[in-house]
Amino acid sequence: MKTALMLIDIQNDYFPKGTMELEGCLEASRLAGNILNNFREKGWPVVHIQHISVRPGSTFFLPDTEGALFHEDVRPSAGEVVIQKHYPNSFRETPLLEHLKKEQITRLMIGGMMTHMCIDATVRASFDHGFQCIILHDACATRALLFGDQKIPADHVHGAFLSALGAVYARIMSVNDAILKVQSHQD
Numbered sequence: 001m002k003t004a005l006m007l008i009d010i011q012n013d014y015f016p017k018g019t020m021e022l023e024g025c026l027e028a029s030r031l032a033g034n035i036l037n038n039f040r041e042k043g044w045p046v047v048h049i050q051h052i053s054v055r056p057g058s059t060f061f062l063p064d065t066e067g068a069l070f071h072e073d074v075r076p077s078a079g080e081v082v083i084q085k086h087y088p089n090s091f092r093e094t095p096l097l098e099h100l101k102k103e104q105i106t107r108l109m110i111g112g113m114m115t116h117m118c119i120d121a122t123v124r125a126s127f128d129h130g131f132q133c134i135i136l137h138d139a140c141a142t143r144a145l146l147f148g149d150q151k152i153p154a155d156h157v158h159g160a161f162l163s164a165l166g167a168v169y170a171r172i173m174s175v176n177d178a179i180l181k182v183q184s185h186q187d
Contacts, residue, residue: 001132003182004045004105007032007139008090008112008122010074011050013060013067014141020060022113022141023154031175032111032139033073038182040077045103048074048082049090051118088121097129107132109178110170111139115158123169133170136178137162 010029014022022028039046052068053061061068076082085094100108108131112119119140126133142161144154152160166172173181 001106002045002104003107003109004047004100004103005035005039006047006049006090006108006110006112006122007036007074008049008110008118009051009061009114010071010112011061011067012069012071013065014113015071018060018067020143022143024141024158025113028111028113028139028141029071029073032136035109035111035136035139035175035178035182036074038179042182044182045105046076046080047096047099048076048080049096049112049118049122050082050084052084052086054086088118089125090118090122091125091129100129100131105131107134109134109136111136111175113141115140115142116145116161117142120161120165123165127169134178135162135165135170135172136175137172139175 010032013019015025036046051061052063070076081099083094083096091097108126110123110133123133123135142154142158145152145157162172
């Protein structure tokens with residue numbers, strides 16, 4: 001089983017001074033950087049997903065802005081694959097599926113932002129395309145949402161989406177547990 005690390009939308013606009021700051025973004029990006037370094041040390045495949053917004057009225061991830069750049073904790077190295085997308089689902093209208101098939105990837109370790117949007121959409125699509133998925137829960141971040149006049153705290157949004165995805169679509173794992181898995185090649 002060949003595993004790739006996929007880091008989704010860990011971009012500056014989600015961080016302090018960005019236009020859509022998420023809760024827990026700094027810790028999530030630091031932990032994503034830890035697993036990224038482990039994959040780099042092993043020479044294992046890494047895919048960076050970068051959202052570039054082309055929708056009229058968008059306020060973040062605008063083309064050619066600092067906010068659309070990858071955060072310093074996870075900037076791609078030479079030779080690492082970067083796939084740009086314009087939708088929450090990283091497969092939609094991108095070469096992601098073709099790349100993963102060409103590289104014979106069968107399992108994805110996924111971290112990134114936002115848990116309730118692009119992580120959710122991409123994990124469900126990954127599963128539908130036949131990939132085994134591991135979500136690195138502490139390398140993901142999200143924000144509070146509104147439901148009617150009720151504010152749903154970010155940690156509740158995060159937990160609700162991960163528990164739903166963990167029921168069918170993915171194994172949910174911490175970065176530390178994933179690093180141990182990577183180091184020992186355990187399934």
